[in-house]
Amino acid sequence: MHTEAPQLTVTRVFDAPRELVYQAFTDPEHLAQWWGPTGHSLPRDEIECDVRPGGHQRWTEVSADDPGIHIHIHIDLTDVADGTLLAGVMQVGGRLQEGVEPFRTRFRFEFHDEAGGRTRLEIRQWLAEHLAAPSEGGWGEAFAKLDAALARAQADLEVS
Numbered sequence: 691m692h693t694e695a696p697q698l699t700v701t702r703v704f705d706a707p708r709e710l711v712y713q714a715f716t717d718p719e720h721l722a723q724w725w726g727p728t729g730h731s732l733p734r735d736e737i738e739c740d741v742r743p744g745g746h747q748r749w750t751e752v753s754a755d756d757p758g759i760h761i762h763i764h765i766d767l768t769d770v771a772d773g774t775l776l777a778g779v780m781q782v783g784g785r786l787q788e789g790v791e792p793f794r795t796r797f798r799f800e801f802h803d804e805a806g807g808r809t810r811l812e813i814r815q816w817l818a819e820h821l822a823a824p825s826e827g828g829w830g831e832a833f834a835k836l837d838a839a840l841a842r843a844q845a846d847l848e849v850s
Contacts, residue, residue, distance in 0.1 A: 694816070696798075696814040696815055696816050697815065697816060697817055697818070697819050697821075697822045698813070698814070698815040698817065698822045698825055698826055699812070699813070699814050699815075700811075700812075700813040700826060700829050701810065701811070701812050701813075702810070702811050702813075702829075702833055703804055703808055703809065703810050703811075704808060704809045704811060704836070704837065704840055705808055705837070705840070705841075706807070706808070706809055706840040706841075706843070706844060707803075707807050707808075707809060708773060708774070708801050708802070708803050708809040709773055710809075710840060710843055710844070711801055711809040711811060711840065712772075712773045712774070712776075712801045714836060714839060714840065714843075715776060715799060716739060716741045716747075716776070717739065718734060718737040718738075718739050718749075719734070720839065720843070721737060721739070721747075721749070722734045722737060723835070723839040723842075724832060724835040724836040724838070724839040725749070725751065725832060725835075726751045726761075726828070726831075726832055726835075727827075727828045727831040727832060728831045728834070728835070729753060729754045729755050730751050730752065730753050730754070730761075731751070731752055731754065732749050732750065732751055732752070733750060733752065736748075736749055736750040737749040740767075741767065741770055741776070742767065742770055743767060743768065743769060743770050744767065744768075745767045745770065746764070746765055746766055746767060747763070747764075747765040747767070748762075748763065748764050748765070749762075749763050750762055750763070750784070751763060753787075758785055759784075759785050759786065759787060760784045760785050761782060761783075761784045761785070761786055762782070762783045762784035763780060763781075763782060764780070764781045764783070765778055765779070765780045765781075766778050766779050766781075769798075773801060774800065774801050774802075775798070775799070775800055775801070776797075776798075776799040777796075777797065777798040777799070778796070778797065779794060779795070779796050779797075780794065780795050780796075780797055781793075781794050782794070782795070790821075790824075793817060793818060793821060794817070795815050795816060795817035795821070795825075796815070796816040796817075797813065797814065797815045797816075798812075798813070798814045798815075799811065799812070799813055800812040813829065
């Protein structure tokens with residue numbers, strides 16, 4: 691565990707079981723449905739996931755408003771506990787929004803069971819201080835997309 695305080699801490703409760711929320715972060719099919727702020731998408735054929743300690747995740751995020759924006763996300767996973775923890779280093783590069791330079795962030799995502807089949811997600815990020823507020827805003831937009839993706843996934847499970 692890191693001893694210095696993270697620059698960004700976000701806690702969110704989702705109306706879905708922990709296993710499904712964890713899968714949304716680790717399965718390419720799920721990840722493609724929600725990652726990134728509003729108006730951004732992930733081409734499914736550009737997502738790689740090898741979720742294990744020492745593994746990685748890679749994808750490209752594309753902006754609908756400016757198709758020239760191709761954000762390359764490269765994650766090196768250091769700690770993985772199936773269903774409960776993802777931690778590592780995320781490198782963000784490519785052609786980013788104006789005024790944003792490529793950067794690295796250490797992160798820790800913890801998934802906790804809550805009453806009623808809900809999940810509490812705790813995110814901690816260690817990144818440049820000037821990136822904390824924009825990152826928090828991006829998480830908020832991504833979580834709105836994640837809420838919708840989780841609702842669809844649960845409805846699909848109920849039908850099957």
